[in-house]
Amino acid sequence: MTITAYRHILWATDLTDNNHKVGERALELAQTYNARVSLLHVLETYPLYVGQEMVLVDTLELEETLEKRANERMQALADQFSIAEADAHVVLDAAKSGILDFATDHEVDLILIGSHSRKGLAHLLGSTARAVVNSASCDVLAVRLEA
Template identity: 45%
Template sequence: MTSLYQHVAVAVDLTDESRYVIDRALPIVQRSGAKLSVVHTLGEVSATYGGDVAVDVDTLRQQLTDHASARLKELAEPYGIGSAQLHILSGQADAAINAFATQHQADLIVVGSHGRTGLALMLGSTSAEVLRNAKCDVLAVKVRGAEQEPVD
């Protein structure tokens, strides 16, 4: 019998809620024996990032990448997730996540969702856009805040 999923991509935003998303994904990975990738997306950095202040875009981009990489490793370490499984993407989050999943043949994307309502729902969130444009299954994990208990 073949496993339902071969490669699970878990998209995190580096907040404490990211642990809850990882907690939800790991049992699926463990049961299926799937490859795991944990991804975080940095938005594009432009010369207008600093407003009226002159900004060295390359230096700023590197600093943001270094910070995100350190935070991603910090999140992954308690789970024993190695650095080869951690990926920093750039661009618009939903497009970058879906592109990663396609390029790396992920067949499940796990993403946190705040379950927004009203105007935020009409405009769409990252998780809604990932779901709308994904070429594979998407599991949207409802996150409410850092007070959530980890999954056993």
């Protein structure tokens, strides 16, 4: 039996504080396999609704503001974990497709994603983690996070 030597590890983060555990695990694995680590945050945007009517706002300006803040947080996280600036990415997309598309486009062979432990088998993985595990073409490691 041959153990896969990972070359490119993707740390998919939601930028919450408890997601640092995923980063620690990503760096441990990167050191073990002498692999590159990419850091990814998928910024999901949604239409704004009030009651049953859609509120028209300058969504482009809102997205730019959210993306700027996310990039600032990603750079701080990359610095904290000694990840190169060029390997820290923010994309605008749905979480599942953003992670899977990035993994495919950048030849990622291991995705690390946080999983919030909740009660019951149905909540073993969060919806994003479950979708990535079920659809990824590479290995996925779901790291249990504190609830």
